[in-house]
Amino acid sequence: MAFQIELEQHRKALIVRLKGELDHHTADLLKARMEDAIEREGALNVVLSLRELSFMDSSGLGVILGRYRQIAAKGGRMVVCDVAPHLVRLFEMSGLFKIVTMAPSEQAALAGLEVAL
Amino acid sequence: MAFQIELEQHRKALIVRLKGELDHHTADLLKARMEDAIEREGALNVVLSLRELSFMDSSGLGVILGRYRQIAAKGGRMVVCDVAPHLVRLFEMSGLFKIVTMAPSEQAALAGLEVAL
Amino acid sequence: MSASVFRNAMTLQFPSLSENESFARVAVAAFVSQLDPTLDELMDIKTVVSEAVTNAIIHGYEGRPDGIVTVRATIEGETVRIEVEDQGKGIEDIEQARQPLYTSKPELERSGMGFTIIENFMDETEIVSAPGKGTLIRMAKRIESRRKQALFN
Amino acid sequence: MSASVFRNAMTLQFPSLSENESFARVAVAAFVSQLDPTLDELMDIKTVVSEAVTNAIIHGYEGRPDGIVTVRATIEGETVRIEVEDQGKGIEDIEQARQPLYTSKPELERSGMGFTIIENFMDETEIVSAPGKGTLIRMAKRIESRRKQALFN
Ligand SMILES: Nc1ncnc2c1ncn2[C@@H]1O[C@H](COP(=O)(O)OP(=O)(O)O)[C@@H](O)[C@H]1O
Numbered sequence: 001m002a003f004q005i006e007l008e009q010h011r012k013a014l015i016v017r018l019k020g021e022l023d024h025h026t027a028d029l030l031k032a033r034m035e036d037a038i039e040r041e042g043a044l045n046v047v048l049s050l051r052e053l054s055f056m057d058s059s060g061l062g063v064i065l066g067r068y069r070q071i072a073a074k075g076g077r078m079v080v081c082d083v084a085p086h087l088v089r090l091f092e093m094s095g096l097f098k099i100v101t102m103a104p105s106e107q108a109a110l111a112g113l114e115v116a117l
Numbered sequence: 118m119a120f121q122i123e124l125e126q127h128r129k130a131l132i133v134r135l136k137g138e139l140d141h142h143t144a145d146l147l148k149a150r151m152e153d154a155i156e157r158e159g160a161l162n163v164v165l166s167l168r169e170l171s172f173m174d175s176s177g178l179g180v181i182l183g184r185y186r187q188i189a190a191k192g193g194r195m196v197v198c199d200v201a202p203h204l205v206r207l208f209e210m211s212g213l214f215k216i217v218t219m220a221p222s223e224q225a226a227l228a229g230l231e232v233a234l
Numbered sequence: 235m236s237a238s239v240f241r242n243a244m245t246l247q248f249p250s251l252s253e254n255e256s257f258a259r260v261a262v263a264a265f266v267s268q269l270d271p272t273l274d275e276l277m278d279i280k281t282v283v284s285e286a287v288t289n290a291i292i293h294g295y296e297g298r299p300d301g302i303v304t305v306r307a308t309i310e311g312e313t314v315r316i317e318v319e320d321q322g323k324g325i326e327d328i329e330q331a332r333q334p335l336y337t338s339k340p341e342l343e344r345s346g347m348g349f350t351i352i353e354n355f356m357d358e359t360e361i362v363s364a365p366g367k368g369t370l371i372r373m374a375k376r377i378e379s380r381r382k383q384a385l386f387n
Numbered sequence: 388m389s390a391s392v393f394r395n396a397m398t399l400q401f402p403s404l405s406e407n408e409s410f411a412r413v414a415v416a417a418f419v420s421q422l423d424p425t426l427d428e429l430m431d432i433k434t435v436v437s438e439a440v441t442n443a444i445i446h447g448y449e450g451r452p453d454g455i456v457t458v459r460a461t462i463e464g465e466t467v468r469i470e471v472e473d474q475g476k477g478i479e480d481i482e483q484a485r486q487p488l489y490t491s492k493p494e495l496e497r498s499g500m501g502f503t504i505i506e507n508f509m510d511e512t513e514i515v516s517a518p519g520k521g522t523l524i525r526m527a528k529r530i531e532s533r534r535k536q537a538l539f540n
Pocket residue numbers: 175285289290291293294295320322323324325331332336337338339344345346347348349350369
């Protein structure tokens with residue numbers, strides 16, 4: 001079904017905005033687009049905006065974890081923002097919040113990265 | 118599924134606002150509510166607002182035709198307003214536009230009734 | 235045209251309860267969404283499924299809740315085929331049933347427009363029915379996907 | 388409690404194509420909508436259906452497109468029961484499969500959280516599986532309808 005990815009190269013992070021439904025069927029596209037941006041364009045930190053994500057299951061957790069490992073190996077960090085309540089439960093269950101930071105908005109996510117740098 | 122009816126006794130017409138999905142399953146409720154308002158409260162003219170109707174099939178045509186007959190027997194008139202393009206096709210196919218007037222808005226529907234009175 | 239045509243199929247079965255009319259049309263619409271139809275096309279599909287399933291419940295099983303309605307849909311390239319089947323009463327005179335405004339149940343305020351709408355909204359319609367055996371409605375429609383429209387506009 | 392409990396049921400079958408994951412969860416959600424669930428409950432249902440159907444496609448049929456996935460759902464009063472079945476590979480060690488973060492396909496970036504999510508979101512979960520025979524996931528959840536909440540609040 002409908003799934004869209006918007007990528008923006010911000011000064012200190014790659015901003016990835018997801019829209020629609022992220023499941024096993026759409027996860028491959030996200031993996032390919034993010035791998036590409038991280039490897040070819042050398043993105044270090046990633047801000048993942050879930051504001052317009054209407055559905056996500058454990059296949060989404062898998063791609064996010066995979067991309068986290070990719071940037072963490074180079075010393076990068078990942079911040080997830082605008083996470084809907086039902087997705088917070090998925091993130092909590094999987095322990096993803098132990099390695100990925102949560103922020104209320106893109107601004108807050110970027111500000112948090114600045115401070116940490 | 119979700120179907121809601123809002124009734125308003127206007128000076129010269131009963132305004133019936135439909136919301137959601139009108140099919141065979143929900144048509145009985147509309148029939149009962151409108152019959153009641155027409156018989157017990159003596160409504161003569163009816164304005165049917167379809168602005169928030171997201172779905173309607175031929176079962177809807179049946180109830181509308183039935184209520185038209187009910188008021189026409191007493192000399193009343195029916196105006197349908199805010200009809201979405203795909204519903205216009207249904208009305209056209211059934212010939213309902215030959216007996217029921219179409220108006221772009223509730224205001225226009227009420228104004229039309231005033232003039233005709 | 236690519237050599238490999240996308241194919242998919244689904245079968246849906248449920249008892250003849252009016253609660254399932256809405257469910258059936260949403261399910262078929264979700265299946266057809268794979269072809270990225272326009273909103274108008276999706277509304278056509280929802281409407282014809284609603285007509286055929288309602289007919290199976292009202293006319294086929296005459297309101298009994300224990301009949302089984304079967305809905306099949308297939309996608310082959312750009313064509314959607316939909317079948318709605320019941321093992322109910324069947325239709326005695328199919329030509330009469332197809333007439334606009336003809337209904338055998340005017341007391342239920344049926345409009346008699348079900349088959350007319352189906353034949354108008356779909357590219358192909360076939361009615362297979364025999365009294366006492368049940369009714370099968372076969373329909374097909376070519377979907378002009380939004381994606382393709384965007385490409386060629 | 389009224390003496391007559393509302394009952395309904397549906398069966399859905401489709402080939403093991405990833406396109407059908409979205410379709411399956413929308414169809415089941417539309418069926419469950421009859422109970423007027425909260426948005427959170429509907430999201431739980433969609434998620435568990437997505438997990439179980441994805442598992443049938445990836446693990447049961449290992450990506451082959453010609454397997455058949457069957458989804459059954461029943462409503463009995465306030466309880467929804469959902470079954471997802473495949474005739475695929477089957478699970479050798481069910482206890483191991485249920486462990487959070489365990490996956491047999493790390494190369495596909497699976498998170499190993501499917502069964503954990505299902506067991507968390509549903510009131511009851513049962514896994515019936517045998518190597519070479521296939522897998523059946525049985526789940527149940529009581530729905531606190533919005534209508535009822537509105538009445539008692
Ligand atoms: N599944 C069915 N089983 C038996 N009879 C049917 C079935 N579908 C349609 N019919 C017959 O065909 C007639 C016309 O159907 P239709 O055009 O949908 O109008 P309506 O449903 O408003 O009566 C019905 O009144 C009924 O007699």
